[in-house]
Ligand SMILES: O=P(O)(O)O[C@H]1O[C@H](CO)[C@@H](O)[C@H]1O
């Protein structure tokens with residue numbers, strides 16, 4: 552296998568946020584949840600809202616999409632103090648890839664519910680745990696469960712944990728995901744190393760960096776060319792070769808859509824025309840946030856399903872989350888080995 556160059560051809564589980572608004576605004580404005588709950592109880596014909604005070608409170612927490620530097624610092628301090636160690640590499644586990652965190656040794660585990668000001672995971676295959684410990688000699692922190700836009704969280708909230716990682720001391724972000732393979736050369740179970748992305752949510756005017764910029768994190772207008780670290784891509788390709796999986800490894804372009812629907816055939820055709828190789832509903836906003844605060848990024852997609860651009864009546868050609876999870880489970884060993892060996896290389900160099 553040849554090296555890679557920049558031309559690269561190669562709501563909550565208890566149902567709290569069921570009415571979540573993705574843009575952080577709500578018709579309820581900034582009024583206290585208790586007022587709203589009271590109004591909820593009055594039957595004056597103006598508001599037909601069946602949420603309990605607890606649900607309303609959770610809804611307000613969900614909609615608080617600004618995380619000031621100081622709040623993120625508090626979360627980071629809580630983790631570093633609780634773990635008794637300062638991680639250098641952050642890992643985000645994709646759907647069904649939670650086992651990437653299971654290989655961490657001497658692990659200190661934080662449930663998201665117990666981390667102050669942290670969102671909660673609501674998607675199957677995302678356990679909702681932060682794991683800090685040792686991997687191949689390095690101190691790492693892994694998110695066993697990420698946050699997606701379709702869960703109702705604003706993008707800034709989805710990628711807030713990346714800033715927590717930064718303030719914990721993390722220099723490298725490894726973002727992993729399950730994705731549909733649009734490139735016809737990709738097979739189910741293949742791994743695509745991301746060398747670029749098409750930010751469809753960005754095209755639609757959404758960014759995790761929307762709102763006032765805090766220069767302590769990074770600049771107002773960050774550049775995104777060379778977001779995906781070429782040295783790490785080349786190292787991963789070498790590791791893939793030594794694992795004997797080079798024919799199942801590709802380098803390509805990922806696109807994040809808002810979800811939670813999978814794509815129509817027309818959308819897939821459009822994405823293919825745009826040069827997209829794999830499609831999912833995550834990762835891009837995390838990468839943007841990581842690059843904004845100058846982290847080195849490595850990201851890969853596990854291809855869990857093929858996205859055919861031909862119309863067909865066959866049910867088994869439709870994407871579904873059970874299949875995504877089951878393919879991820881079958882390929883977890885290879886994904887864990889790739890991650891562990893890349894961590895070892897980074898650690899050996901430092
Ligand atoms: O991107 P991750 O979190 O791996 O999950 C992918 O799999 C889910 C759909 O099956 C979506 O959440 C999509 O983004």
Ligand SMILES: Nc1nc2[nH]cnc2c(=O)[nH]1
Nearest residue numbers: 729730731830831832870
């Ligand atoms: N958007 C999208 N996300 C996925 N995650 C896993 N497979 C897919 C897919 O086909 N489309």
